[in-house]
Amino acid sequence: MGVSALRTENLSKRYGRLLALDGLSLDVAAGEVFGFLGPNGAGKSTTIRLLLGLARPTSGRAWIFDTDAADVAAAHRRLAYVPADVALWPRMTGAEVLDLLARVGPGTDTAYRDELIQRFALDVSKPAGTYSTGNRQKVALVAAFATRAPLLVLDEPTSGLDPLMELQFRQAVGVARDNGQTVFLSSHQLAEVEAVCDRVGILRAGELVEVASVAQLRRLHHTDVAATFPGTPPDLAGVQGVDGLHEDGATSVRFTLSGSPAAALRALADADVTTIVVREQSLEEIFLAYYGHNAR
Amino acid sequence: MIVTTTAAARPEHVLRGLAVRQVRRGGLVVTAVCACMSALVVVGYRSEALDPAALAALARNPAIRTLFGEPVALDQAGGFTVWRTSVVLAVLLGVWTMLTATRITRGEEDAGRWNLLLSGRITLPEAVRQHLGVLAVVPVLVGAATAVAMIAAGVDATGSLLHGTGLAAVGLFFVAVGGVTAQLFVSRSESNGVAAAVLVVGLLMRMVGDGVPALAWLRWLSPFGLMALTRPFDTNRGLPVSVLAFAAVLLMALAGRLAARRDVGAAILATPGSRPARTTLLGSVPAFAVRRTMRPLAAWSAGIGAYFLLLGLIAQSMTEFLAGNPEFASMAAQAGFPALGTVEGYAATLYALLAVPVGVFVAVRLAATAADENARRLTLLLAAPVTRARLLGAEAAAAGCAALVLITVAGIAMWAGTATVHAGLAPGDALAGAWNVTPVVLLCLGAAVLALGWAPRAVAAIGALPAAGGFLWQVVADSIDAPTWTRALSPFTHLAAVPSTAPAWPAASVMAGIAAAGVIVGTIGYRRRDLSA
Numbered sequence A: 001m002g003v004s005a006l007r008t009e010n011l012s013k014r015y016g017r018l019l020a021l022d023g024l025s026l027d028v029a030a031g032e033v034f035g036f037l038g039p040n041g042a043g044k045s046t047t048i049r050l051l052l053g054l055a056r057p058t059s060g061r062a063w064i065f066d067t068d069a070a071d072v073a074a075a076h077r078r079l080a081y082v083p084a085d086v087a088l089w090p091r092m093t094g095a096e097v098l099d100l101l102a103r104v105g106p107g108t109d110t111a112y113r114d115e116l117i118q119r120f121a122l123d124v125s126k127p128a129g130t131y132s133t134g135n136r137q138k139v140a141l142v143a144a145f146a147t148r149a150p151l152l153v154l155d156e157p158t159s160g161l162d163p164l165m166e167l168q169f170r171q172a173v174g175v176a177r178d179n180g181q182t183v184f185l186s187s188h189q190l191a192e193v194e195a196v197c198d199r200v201g202i203l204r205a206g207e208l209v210e211v212a213s214v215a216q217l218r219r220l221h222h223t224d225v226a227a228t229f230p231g232t233p234p235d236l237a238g239v240q241g242v243d244g245l246h247e248d249g250a251t252s253v254r255f256t257l258s259g260s261p262a263a264a265l266r267a268l269a270d271a272d273v274t275t276i277v278v279r280e281q282s283l284e285e286i287f288l289a290y291y292g293h294n295a296r
Numbered sequence B: 001m002i003v004t005t006t007a008a009a010r011p012e013h014v015l016r017g018l019a020v021r022q023v024r025r026g027g028l029v030v031t032a033v034c035a036c037m038s039a040l041v042v043v044g045y046r047s048e049a050l051d052p053a054a055l056a057a058l059a060r061n062p063a064i065r066t067l068f069g070e071p072v073a074l075d076q077a078g079g080f081t082v083w084r085t086s087v088v089l090a091v092l093l094g095v096w097t098m099l100t101a102t103r104i105t106r107g108e109e110d111a112g113r114w115n116l117l118l119s120g121r122i123t124l125p126e127a128v129r130q131h132l133g134v135l136a137v138v139p140v141l142v143g144a145a146t147a148v149a150m151i152a153a154g155v156d157a158t159g160s161l162l163h164g165t166g167l168a169a170v171g172l173f174f175v176a177v178g179g180v181t182a183q184l185f186v187s188r189s190e191s192n193g194v195a196a197a198v199l200v201v202g203l204l205m206r207m208v209g210d211g212v213p214a215l216a217w218l219r220w221l222s223p224f225g226l227m228a229l230t231r232p233f234d235t236n237r238g239l240p241v242s243v244l245a246f247a248a249v250l251l252m253a254l255a256g257r258l259a260a261r262r263d264v265g266a267a268i269l270a271t272p273g274s275r276p277a278r279t280t281l282l283g284s285v286p287a288f289a290v291r292r293t294m295r296p297l298a299a300w301s302a303g304i305g306a307y308f309l310l311l312g313l314i315a316q317s318m319t320e321f322l323a324g325n326p327e328f329a330s331m332a333a334q335a336g337f338p339a340l341g342t343v344e345g346y347a348a349t350l351y352a353l354l355a356v357p358v359g360v361f362v363a364v365r366l367a368a369t370a371a372d373e374n375a376r377r378l379t380l381l382l383a384a385p386v387t388r389a390r391l392l393g394a395e396a397a398a399a400g401c402a403a404l405v406l407i408t409v410a411g412i413a414m415w416a417g418t419a420t421v422h423a424g425l426a427p428g429d430a431l432a433g434a435w436n437v438t439p440v441v442l443l444c445l446g447a448a449v450l451a452l453g454w455a456p457r458a459v460a461a462i463g464a465l466p467a468a469g470g471f472l473w474q475v476v477a478d479s480i481d482a483p484t485w486t487r488a489l490s491p492f493t494h495l496a497a498v499p500s501t502a503p504a505w506p507a508a509s510v511m512a513g514i515a516a517a518g519v520i521v522g523t524i525g526y527r528r529r530d531l532s533a
Helices: A044-051 A072-078 A094-104 A110-119 A133-145 A163-178 A190-196 A214-218 A262-270 A283-295 B011-045 B052-060 B062-068 B077-110 B113-117 B124-152 B157-184 B188-211 B213-221 B223-229 B239-260 B285-313 B315-324 B326-334 B343-374 B388-420 B427-435 B438-454 B456-479 B505-528
Strands: A004-015 A018-029 A033-037 A059-064 A079-082 A151-155 A182-187 A199-204 A207-213 A223-228 A242-247 A252-257 A275-280
Touching: A004 A044, A004 A182, A018 A044, A018 A182, A018 A207, A033 A044, A033 A163, A033 A190, A044 A059, A044 A151, A044 A182, A059 A072, A072 A079, A079 A133, A094 A110, A094 A133, A094 B285, A110 A133, A110 A163, A133 A151, A133 A163, A163 A182, A163 A190, A182 A190, A207 A214, B011 B077, B011 B124, B052 B062, B052 B315, B052 B326, B062 B077, B062 B188, B062 B315, B077 B113, B077 B124, B077 B157, B077 B188, B077 B223, B113 B124, B124 B157, B124 B239, B157 B188, B157 B223, B157 B239, B188 B213, B188 B223, B188 B285, B213 B223, B223 B239, B285 B315, B285 B343, B285 B388, B315 B326, B315 B343, B315 B388, B343 B388, B343 B427, B343 B438, B343 B456, B388 B427, B388 B438, B388 B505, B438 B456, B438 B505
Parallel strands: A033 A182, A033 A199, A079 A151, A151 A182
Antiparallel strands: A004 A018, A004 A059, A199 A207, A223 A252, A223 A275, A242 A252
């Protein structure tokens, strides 16, 4: 196995009676784009705070490229970070913040930084106090992507960005991957994770419940389907991919679809379907379904 | 049928309830302090008897008038109480109401909590008016409680009520000042800074107006001057307090109007849209700490410098008066102000006061670090290769060095004042006297770092304790003739009267040692704990 960019061993964090993180053991290889998924309160941010040395683990240890994460002077020379909720000094302009972070940080490619400022359409001459949430996030993203740090730790970095900017973000992650940088992306936006990540870890209530490739994650996908018919709905029980079937009134049915939809669509077409609504399940629903299966 | 929705309460009731929760504790403390202190001084007065001729000389002396206000009706318990307490209580009430006004309006808005509040049926001007309206009840309560306490302690009702009204009017004025600056500026710190400047300028105008007969009209422009002009227990004038109350009402209405003319989260005085980057002092963590200290240091230097310049200007008059009136000199000595009769003794006594604002300055600077951590502004810095010890060291060193600058500014200002009136204070003596308070300031630094490590919510209070708490402790201990060991708890007891005597090096070393221990233990705590960043 190659070099680990980020490694934890039985990492736990307890806040009073709440066990926020329970024995997390994780290994992210250098050069990998790793998605860290989980619903709110699952312990994603706690994990990152422990990795950055902002909080102290109750037990267990963490390493950044084989440097103890607690030794921040050495460990932080090899990482850059984008927090979920970026707070800046309100009177400093974006350019001043970027200058400060470049001068105290792990080294910055200023030419690439200027390019990123253009791409993210960030007006750096304005004081940070006038920035929206998204603009503050852009400042932190530009600062992080412009470093040559071999590890980028991104905590829900696109929660305030519009779709255009999210596209820029995905491109920047691609550039980082091409440069051989490792990206640790915490998110609860499944589409974003699917688009950029090689592997994902799923956290639930402080425990790592799954580490899988994105191809494996896709199998978690279900689609909600609702269909109405001129008369009695056909019997879809036993059709390949159809699950959770129930009648919704006399002329309509609902079911979830997984895998190939071909068989189900044929069955519906044969029955002269009048309307059909197909909706992708939200991450939350997938998680709920997934956790439900696992619990059984 | 069971109704499960919450009854649609009237929004103004909800707003008022919210405001009451934010001001009730502080309001009760301020009310209790004002009422109790006034009653205690009334009761204490009866044991002292003053010679009318000496009192008349006192009332004529410009230095006494500048420092303590115009002495009127000192032959009565009520008049004496007003003279002794009115400036202190008015400043206390003014500072509290001003800080609270900006905290519950701009502070809440700044923290983003009003976004949710104002998404309902409540408008911004309504929220501002209701919050200021609830806060305005506190000074009225303070004035009433003070008047009742004084009447209960046995002084004349008219004077007591007028004094209470004056106190209430000053409080209302600063509720309104805080309310207006909160509309003008986009951040709470800027609003506080400008409101504090109004307070300091008002105080200096009162001092100059009292001390210089040709400039007596200045008092009509100052809330503290107007309060003094009512002359309770003497001529009992109602006009000045009416002017002050009218000004307060106008400002209060202005705050509501200004709130109606701006957006939520914005301010009347807009921050400049764009500007070129100023990249000086951004190169390292210590440089950045210095950069953030510069503006507050300039503002505090201006205030403290002006105050000590004024003290220097009245030095000659004060020392001559006390040299010619040994009765007051011995009274002053009993009250903990010995050797006021020489310019060195005068300087030494007043320099002790310097430790209070400078100690508070240090505490406030480290509290700003705690606030930066709490607001998560430090997160990006701490994600860089910057250890916590280095960050804390830089912040503490910047605050400490800035405090030394403040102390030096006070020394130079006092010397400049005394030199102008040829009072004969040598520049070396002036600086030595100012630097003599350094150990107390170091204690504040040690306490503030200790708090940052172990109790980050209470940095300002714990950091200011050695200076502000120690000073009050000494004043109370002196007034009630407390046993020696209780006096020894105040760091002020261990300060030598430099420049009239040599510095007390052993005591200074012990205080510096305690401060160093505080810094070390605080740093250990700061390195170990979880950051809220």
